[in-house]
Amino acid sequence: MFDNFVVPNLLPAAPEIFLTVMALAILMIDLLVKDSRRTVTFVLTQLTLVGCAVIQFATSTGEITYTFSNMFVDDLMSDLLKLFLYMTLIIVMFYSRGYVIDREPMNKGEYYVLALFATLGMMVMISANHFLTIYIGLELLSLSLYAMVAMNRDSIQSTEAAMKYFVLGALASGLLLYGMSMIYGATGTLEITGIAERLYGGGVNKTVLVFGLVFLVSGLAFKLGVVPFHMWIPDVYHGAPTSVTLLIGSAPKLAAFAIVMRLLVNGLITMAQDWQAMLVILSVLSMAIGNLAAIAQTNLKRMLAYSAISHMGFMLLGIVTGVVSGDARYALNAYSSAMFYVIAYVLMSAGTFGMILLMSRAGFEAEEIDDFKGLNKRSPWFAGIMLMLMFSMAGVPFFIGFFAKFSVLQAVVAAGYMWLAIVAVLFSLIGAFYYLRVVKVMYFDAPADESPLTAPMDMRILISANGLAVAFLGIFPQVIMSLCAYALLRSL
Amino acid sequence: MSNYLLSLAIWIPIFGGLAVLVAGWLGNDSKSRGLALLVAVAGFMVTIPLWTGFDVANGGMQFVELGAWIPRFNINYHLGVDGISMLFVVLNAFITIIVVAAGWEVIQNKVAQYNAAFLIMSGLMNGIFTSLDGILFYVFFEASLIPLYLIIGVWGGPKRVYAAFKFFLYTLFGSLLFLIALMYLFVQSGGSFSILEWHKLPIALGAQIWLFLAFLIAFAVKVPMWPVHTWLPDAHVEAPTGGSIVLAAIALKLGAYGFLRFSLPILPDASHELSGLVLALSLIAVVYIGFVALVQEDMKKLVAYSSIAHMGFVTLGFFMFSAMGIEGALIQMVSHGFVSGAMFFCIGVMYDRVHSRQIADYGGVVNTMPKFAALFMLFSMANAGLPATSGFVGEFMVILGAVKFNFWVAFAAASSMVIGAAYTLWMYKRVIFGDVANHHVEELTDINKREFAILGVLAIATLWMGLYPQPFTEVMHASVNDLLRHVAISKIQ
Numbered sequence: 001m002f003d004n005f006v007v008p009n010l011l012p013a014a015p016e017i018f019l020t021v022m023a024l025a026i027l028m029i030d031l032l033v034k035d036s037r038r039t040v041t042f043v044l045t046q047l048t049l050v051g052c053a054v055i056q057f058a059t060s061t062g063e064i065t066y067t068f069s070n071m072f073v074d075d076l077m078s079d080l081l082k083l084f085l086y087m088t089l090i091i092v093m094f095y096s097r098g099y100v101i102d103r104e105p106m107n108k109g110e111y112y113v114l115a116l117f118a119t120l121g122m123m124v125m126i127s128a129n130h131f132l133t134i135y136i137g138l139e140l141l142s143l144s145l146y147a148m149v150a151m152n153r154d155s156i157q158s159t160e161a162a163m164k165y166f167v168l169g170a171l172a173s174g175l176l177l178y179g180m181s182m183i184y185g186a187t188g189t190l191e192i193t194g195i196a197e198r199l200y201g202g203g204v205n206k207t208v209l210v211f212g213l214v215f216l217v218s219g220l221a222f223k224l225g226v227v228p229f230h231m232w233i234p235d236v237y238h239g240a241p242t243s244v245t246l247l248i249g250s251a252p253k254l255a256a257f258a259i260v261m262r263l264l265v266n267g268l269i270t271m272a273q274d275w276q277a278m279l280v281i282l283s284v285l286s287m288a289i290g291n292l293a294a295i296a297q298t299n300l301k302r303m304l305a306y307s308a309i310s311h312m313g314f315m316l317l318g319i320v321t322g323v324v325s326g327d328a329r330y331a332l333n334a335y336s337s338a339m340f341y342v343i344a345y346v347l348m349s350a351g352t353f354g355m356i357l358l359m360s361r362a363g364f365e366a367e368e369i370d371d372f373k374g375l376n377k378r379s380p381w382f383a384g385i386m387l388m389l390m391f392s393m394a395g396v397p398f399f400i401g402f403f404a405k406f407s408v409l410q411a412v413v414a415a416g417y418m419w420l421a422i423v424a425v426l427f428s429l430i431g432a433f434y435y436l437r438v439v440k441v442m443y444f445d446a447p448a449d450e451s452p453l454t455a456p457m458d459m460r461i462l463i464s465a466n467g468l469a470v471a472f473l474g475i476f477p478q479v480i481m482s483l484c485a486y487a488l489l490r491s492l
Numbered sequence: 493m494s495n496y497l498l499s500l501a502i503w504i505p506i507f508g509g510l511a512v513l514v515a516g517w518l519g520n521d522s523k524s525r526g527l528a529l530l531v532a533v534a535g536f537m538v539t540i541p542l543w544t545g546f547d548v549a550n551g552g553m554q555f556v557e558l559g560a561w562i563p564r565f566n567i568n569y570h571l572g573v574d575g576i577s578m579l580f581v582v583l584n585a586f587i588t589i590i591v592v593a594a595g596w597e598v599i600q601n602k603v604a605q606y607n608a609a610f611l612i613m614s615g616l617m618n619g620i621f622t623s624l625d626g627i628l629f630y631v632f633f634e635a636s637l638i639p640l641y642l643i644i645g646v647w648g649g650p651k652r653v654y655a656a657f658k659f660f661l662y663t664l665f666g667s668l669l670f671l672i673a674l675m676y677l678f679v680q681s682g683g684s685f686s687i688l689e690w691h692k693l694p695i696a697l698g699a700q701i702w703l704f705l706a707f708l709i710a711f712a713v714k715v716p717m718w719p720v721h722t723w724l725p726d727a728h729v730e731a732p733t734g735g736s737i738v739l740a741a742i743a744l745k746l747g748a749y750g751f752l753r754f755s756l757p758i759l760p761d762a763s764h765e766l767s768g769l770v771l772a773l774s775l776i777a778v779v780y781i782g783f784v785a786l787v788q789e790d791m792k793k794l795v796a797y798s799s800i801a802h803m804g805f806v807t808l809g810f811f812m813f814s815a816m817g818i819e820g821a822l823i824q825m826v827s828h829g830f831v832s833g834a835m836f837f838c839i840g841v842m843y844d845r846v847h848s849r850q851i852a853d854y855g856g857v858v859n860t861m862p863k864f865a866a867l868f869m870l871f872s873m874a875n876a877g878l879p880a881t882s883g884f885v886g887e888f889m890v891i892l893g894a895v896k897f898n899f900w901v902a903f904a905a906a907s908s909m910v911i912g913a914a915y916t917l918w919m920y921k922r923v924i925f926g927d928v929a930n931h932h933v934e935e936l937t938d939i940n941k942r943e944f945a946i947l948g949v950l951a952i953a954t955l956w957m958g959l960y961p962q963p964f965t966e967v968m969h970a971s972v973n974d975l976l977r978h979v980a981i982s983k984i985q
Contacts, residue, residue, distance in 0.1 A: 376646075380517055380605070391638060396664075397631035403562075406627070406671075410565065413675040421675070425668035432664055436641070436657060444645040444653055481564040 009067040012074030014059050015052040015082065016123050022048040023116040030109025037101055038109060045093055045112040049119070053086040062490060066129060070191050073129040077261065077339075077491035080483060081126050081254050084343055088251040088350055089119050094462050095354040096243030098455060102362040106151045106241060114151075115247065118144035122255035129266075131180040131190040134259055138176070138223070141255065142169045145248060149240040161239025168222070168232040176219025182212025183268075192267040199270040210274055216263060217278045224256045226316065227285035230309045234293075237305035242360060242367060245301055246353035249308055250346045256312075257342040260319060265335065265492065272323035279320045280420070286313025287427040294434045301367045303434055304352060307393060310431055311349075315341045317424055318408040321415035330415050332492065336485040337407035343480060344392075344404035347473070351389045351466040358382065358455045358463055369438060374447025382453065382460075383442045385467030392470045394435040395428050399474035407481060498555050498571040500538040501581055502618045505531060505588065509611030516604020525596060528607035532592045535614065536585040542573060543582050543967070551575065551970030553624065553688070561628065566683050570624040575971030576752050576822065577621045579964060580745055583829045584621065586953075587741045588614040591734040593946050594837055598733065598844055599647065606647060610734060613639035617742050621749060626674040626685040629753075633746065634667050640735065640743065648730040655723075655730035662713055662723040670710035673703045677758070691757045691978060694985045700762035707755045708770070714747030717770075717807060718777045721800045728796035729849070733840030736792065740799050740832035745825050748806045752818070752975065756810065760979045767811040774811070775904050777804025782911035786918070791842075791849045794919055795835045798875060801908060802828050808905060809890040812897040813979055818972050819965055820889025826964060827874070827882035827957055834871040834950040838864070841943055842923075846932045851922050855929030860936040865924045867939075867947045872920040874954050876913040882957030 010017060026048070030041045056079055064075040093115065100106045121141030128134040146169065150162035184190055186208040187198040198204060221229040237245050264275050290310025297303035318338025322331040359366030359375075366372070376383040392399030405428065412421045455463075473480060508531030516524040547554060553572030561569040573581060591610050599606050616639070619632035637660055645656035678685055681693050695703070713720045724744075728736050756763050778801050785797035802824065809821025841864060842857070843849055858865040874881035877888075887909065894902035928934050939947065957964060 376602075376605075396638060397635045402631070402634075407565070409672065410675045410678065413672060414679050418672070418676070421672045422669070425672060429661065429665050429668055433657070433661060436660060439641075440645060440653060440656070443642060444656070478562045478564055481562065485564065 008069070009065070011059050012065045012067045013072055013127070015055045016120060016127075018055055019048060019052050019116060019120050019123070022051070023113050023120065026116065027109065027113045030113070033109065036107070038107065038112075041109050041112050042093070042097055045116060046090055048116060049086045049090050049093070053083055056082050056086070064491060066193075070193065071130040071133045072124075072127050074127055075491035076487040078127045078258065080487040081258050081339075082123055084346065085119065085122055085126070085251055085254050088254070088346055089115065091350050091354070091462060091466065092243075092247050092250060095246055095350070095357050095459060098459060099241070099243045099357045099360060103152060103241065105153050106243075108151075111148065111151060114144045114148050118148070118247065119251070122251060125255040126258040128259065128262055129192050131184070131192070134262065135173070135177065135180070137255070138259070139173065141252060142173070145244070145252075148244045148247065149236060151244070152241045155241070157239045158241055161236045164239075165232055165236045172219050172222030172229070175215050175222065179212045179215030179217075179219055182208055182215065186212060192262055195267045196269065199268065209271065213268065213271060213274055214278070217275055217282075220256070220260055220263065221282050224253075224260070224312045224316075225309055226282045226312050227289045227309060228282075230286065230289070233309055234302050234305040237308070238299060238302045242301065242353060242356050242365060246350065246357065249304065249353055250350045253312070253342050253346055253349075257315070257339065261335065264319070265322070265331075269323070269328070272328075273326075276320045276323065279316050283313045283316035283320060284420075284423055286310060286316070287424060291427045291431040291434075294431070297434070298369055299367055300356060300369045300372070300438070301353075303369065304349070307431070307434070308349065310427065311341075311345050311393075314405065314408060314424060314428070315345065317412050317420065321411050321417060321420075324415045330411065332485065332488055333414060334411040335492070336481070336488045337411040339484040339488065340407050340477075340481050341404040343484070344400045344473070347466070348389055348392050348401055348470055351385070351463065351470060352393070354459075354463045354466060355382070355386050355389065358453065358459060361454045369441055370448065372438060372441050373445045373449070375442040377447050378450065379453055381464070385464055386442060387439055388467050388471050390435040390438050392474065394432040396432070397474065398471065400470050400477060402474060403477040403481070495555070496557065497538055497542055498557055498573065498581075498618075498622045501535065501542070501585065502571075502615050502622065504538060505535040505585075505611040505615035505618070508532075508535065509608040509615065512604050512611060513608040516602075516608070521603050522600070524604040524607065525592070528592050528604075528611060529589070531611055532585075532589045532614075535611070536582075536589055539582045539585040542578055546575075546578055546967055548575070548966050549970055551974035554578075556624075561625075565627070565678075565685070567627045567685050568625045569628060570686065571622045572624050573622055574974075575968040576975070577749065578967060579822070579826050580621045580742070580749065581618050583826055584614055584617050584742045587738060587829060587833055590833060590837070590946055590950070591737050593942060594737060594840065595732070595734045596942055598840070602646065606643070606734075609639040609643050610738065613643075613738065614742075617746065620746055624687050626677065626687055626690070628685075629687070630667070630671055630674060633670075634664070636743070636746075637663055640739065643735040644727055644731045647732040647735070650730075651726070652730040655726040658723045659727040662720070666710035666713035666720075669706045673706035676703065687753060687758075693758070694983045695759065697761050697765070697984050700759045700983070701765065704755060704759045704762035704766055707750065707759070708766075711747040711750040711755070712773070714750065715744060715803050715807060716747070716800060717773045717804070718781060718800070719773075721777070721781070724800060725793050725796040728799075728836075729790060729792045733836060733843070736836040736840070737833045740795075740836055741829040744799060744803055745829065748803065748810070748821070748825055751807065751810050757975060757978045759983075761982050761984055763811070763979060764813070767813070770807055770811045771901060774804045774808035775901065777801055778808065778908045779904055779911070782908050782915065786911065786915040788915075789851055791839045791851055791919060791923070792836070794851075794915060795832060795839065795875075798912065798915060799828070799832050801912065802832070805887055805890050805905065805908070808901075809886075809893060812893050812901075813976065814893045814896060815969075815972050815976060816889050817893030817897070818975070819968050820886050820893055822886075822968055822972070823882075823889060823957070823961060823964060824886025827886050827954070830950055830953045830957070831871055831874045831881075831883055834947060834954070835875055837946060837950070838868045838871060841939060845936055848932075851919060853930070854923040854933060855926045856924075856933055857936065858924045859928050860933060861938045863944065864939045864947075867944075867951055868924065869920065870951050870954065871947075872916045874958070876916040877909050880955070880958045882954045882961070884958060885961045
């Protein structure tokens with residue numbers, strides 16, 4: 001009965017397969033771990049991620065390869081994004097380890113396994129070439145994250161955040177599915193490259209298509225967390241245990257960028273006029289609301305949540321300027337600038353949440369802005385690291401955040417949207433205020449709490465490296481910039 | 493070695509500053525002063541060959557360094573100085589020594605961070621004066637906000653937080669629009685950020701006007717010109733003495749320098765078209781801000797307003813498009829660097845002893861501090877523009893240029909000589925002369941050797957420039973003439 005069964009080419013999905021096997025193995029091995037610090041589980045998790053990176057690197061051909069009946073694609077863009085994904089996860093796991101050990105309900109093997117499944121979900125999203133693959137990846141990511149948010153089960157705040165996240169996330173998935181079904185109705189296929197071909201061929205019912213597009217964009221906006229679909233972001237960032245906030249606030253942005261590229265650029269590029277018009281509004285609103293609302297926050301996690309909204313709005317500027325009145329000349333420049341922006345943002349965001357974890361200790365969450373008071377007196381080194389991260393977020397040179405903003409802005413200006421560039425810089429001026437306030441608290445104020453930092457050495461070293469990377473890549477951004485451009489050139 | 497002089501001038505203070513930071517962190521905080529002074533002196537030494545080795549007949553760029561920085565966007569590490577920028581590099585390195593010395597005994601809190609901030613800022617500002625690539629310029633321009641923000645906020649006075657935020661956000665606002673203008677030029681020039689290539693780029697008048705306004709906002713905030721000057725008095729009053737010195741002596745020059753490097757040569761038609769606007773704003777600064785200075789009760793505020801008025805002279809000189817006006821303005825910039833630096837240091841000397849900057853808290857200082865009174869007198873005279881001091885040369889040249897340009901402009905500008913003398917000398921009289929006002933003044937001790945050395949060096953510089961300005965003006969001629977030739981050619985096609 002298996003006469004017609006053709007074994008698909010498994011090579012493009014080798015990292016995903018490896019990760020699945022390892023995650024299941026770790027789930028079993030963890031049962032035997034007696035050590036309360038779960039060193040074995042932790043090390044295996046990290047080795048799995050490193051292994052994924054090695055396999056990714058070894059199996060990368062640089063060509064666009066489809067497998068599993070065109071449901072799955074491996075191209076240079078996915079390779080690059082996945083490599084950054086593994087790197088981010090490795091950093092995230094290092095940062096969160098001490099925090100998790102100090103908090104009993106979270107100190108379980110499941111924490112690591114769920115993080116790995118979330119990673120798998122993101123990898124599938126990044127490599128999806130089919131609506132169902134996207135949906136499977138998205139749900140795998142989301143369900144893992146819902147569980148992780150709720151993992152600190154004695155905390156009312158976390159439980160509430162998990163409920164909110166779940167309800168709104170389910171709504172977003174529903175919107176996305178509805179949009180997908182509309183587009184399926186219009187084009188008769190779920191395959192992204194197939195949709196692009198049908199649309200290119202013409203004769204597709206435009207009304208149904210645009211109707212579906214609206215829902216698709218809404219669903220994506222939910223996942224990206226841009227206004228007006230941003231409501232969950234502040235509550236979830238705030239309520240989730242900080243180590244989970246770190247995970248939610250960093251790596252999924254890479255995956256969200258990938259599905260935006262897959263759905264809108266790979267699939268619906270012929271409809272660029274329509275979705276660009278929608279995204280411009282979302283982008284401007286996100287920059288406005290994100291930056292203005294962040295000013296009013298006293299909780300650092302909440303402030304960073306609003307900052308995330310504004311950053312995603314800024315990133316969208318790169319995506320909306322790809323096609324100018326039917327001319328895709330600027331597409332590569334624009335999309336690669338958005339990709340660089342996302343990578344830079346993930347690096348900064350990981351460092352900033354890492355700093356909150358560094359300042360926290362058993363029974364104390366350093367999540368208020370005032371908890372950073374007088375950090376320069378307590379630890380000049382980490383105050384300096386946080387200073388670099390904050391100025392980078394604000395987009396001040398010589399930090400990577402400046403070149404992230406720079407590359408997106410030049411794409412906007414090159415596409416001729418001067419007004420959009422001016423709006424963007426005016427909102428980033430407002431944004432500078434609240435980042436400066438964190439610096440002010442660290443440097444200008446006297447410490448409220450003189451106790452020394454207790455974070456372990458590996459975390460100290462890694463977070464220092466993270467901060468220095470923000471500065472180093474701000475002076476030498478060329479490599480990552482051209483990697484993004486090259487990867488997209490070979491993938492689009 | 494001489495090929496890398498500019499890089500050395502930028503990076504010695506920056507890496508030296510980082511070294512001071514590490515030294516203060518690992519070793520003894522207060523002993524890091526010695527290292528800071530060493531770095532400042534080394535930074536100054538490498539700028540001397542720029543002046544001695546400068547070819548005065550060459551109006552183009554000298555000591556050029558060119559290397560690819562970010563090829564993805566064709567951004568280059570492109571440095572060079574001409575007669576317009578060279579003196580500011582030397583002045584900046586010189587002022588850095590003064591600043592490190594000025595904080596020697598006064599700053600006891602986080603000494604290493606204090607000196608490191610100044611050294612890093614000095615390197616960044618050298619970067620601004622020497623960049624020939626738009627983005628390189630911008631990166632230095634904006635990065636230099638960070639150290640000054642910290643200097644005002646950490647070591648400043650009671651309202652330091654307000655002043656630091658106002659300073660940062662004001663300047664950031666200006667420079668963000670400037671960034672968009674740079675990107676527009678990048679697109680228009682077919683993908684180049686080279687300032688020298690932009691000098692040749694034809695641009696339509698409409699676009700020129702928009703670009704000019706974007707540049708104007710960026711530079712006017714930095715100069716600062718009326719009506720966007722309000723951050724400066726706050727920043728000056730709250731900043732520690734060293735911060736005020738750097739702010740007045742160097743940071744204010746960045747905006748004025750921007751006009752000469754960007755606005756005039758890249759946008760000659762818009763410059764002519766809108767020169768009336770800039771002249772009007774400059775005259776308001778010269779006359780109106782002069783009167784504002786007259787009524788100040790805080791000495792630092794008074795000198796801050798006098799700085800705005802003096803910088804009004806500079807922008808006035810630029811936009812008359814004559815060699816006399818531009819050279820006069822440049823001389824005024826250098827002179828103001830010495831004189832305002834010295835004035836702020838003098839106020840700092842008194843503040844360190846009495847802990848007040850109110851004019852009303854002083855009187856009869858000459859009785860207890862005769863040496864100080866004599867030197868303060870010299871700088872006050874220079875600030876008022878007395879002949880034989882550096883303050884006179886620049887103002888006189890600008891007024892001469894103005895007479896050729898338009899009598900009424902010259903008349904208004906010249907009236908400031910009177911106002912300037914009024915507010916400076918009146919302050920001097922109230923503070924220094926008269927009877928000993930109170931027991932604070934009675935207990936004053938005269939300046940020590942360190943303070944005397946700092947004021948002495950600045951006094952020599954002021955007198956030298958006033959009596960023999962030739963070495964300063966001769967380096968400018970060729971470059972200023974080149975610039976004027978450039979501005980005279982229309983770019984509209």
